[in-house]
Amino acid sequence: MTITENSKITLHFALLLEDGQVVDSTFEREKPASFVFGDGNLLSSVEAQLLGLRTGDKETFKLAPEQAFGQRNPANIQSFPRSQFNADMELYEGLVISFADAARAELPGVVSSFDDERVxxxxxxPLAGRSLLFKVEILDVQAQGEMS
Incomplete structure (x- = not known):
């Protein structure tokens, strides 16, 4: 069966940096990934690459930053007074800190630099601005609603 916009798809995938470093992969996991086309589990740009593939197909797609996690936005780098952080908090570059946005939803941020006055x-x-490779092996394709 061919992947269409009404497919339930079971696959193994790997998301890699251009140098081959694995970001995420199901190939070594016991259980592959399954999703329904259009359910939001995959980026729509990735789903579009899957259209027309069949059970058994293996492909690798290059994703430009705009097809993946977008370009880096300088406006997304914020500076805070050091006094807004607990005095005993050990800061270091690369530290992930959880913030709350205006709707009180969790918003992770990464410390990129700091001194005694500013953070x-x-x-x-973290993958914004990066071209990525998406490697896929299609294991099963069913029409949505079919039983396995």
Whole structure:
């Protein structure tokens, strides 16, 4: 069966940096990934690459930053007074800190630099601005609603 916009898909995938470093993969896991086309589990740009593939197909797609996590946005780097952080908090570059946005939802930020007066926090997605490789092996394709 061919992947269409009404498919339930079971697959193994790997998301890699251009140098081959694995960001996430199901290939070594006991259980592959399953999703319904359009359910939001995969980026729509990735789903579009899957259209027309069949059970048994293996492909690798290059995703430009705009197809993946977008370009880095300088406005997503914020500077805070050091006094807004607990005095005993050990800061270091790369530290992930959880903030709350205006709707009280969790918003992770990464400390990019700091000194005694200011802390610079980067709220860009860690993969923003990066081209990625998406490697996929299609294990099963069913029409949505079919039983396994």
């Amino acid at each position: 610079e926090v980067d709220f860009n997605h």
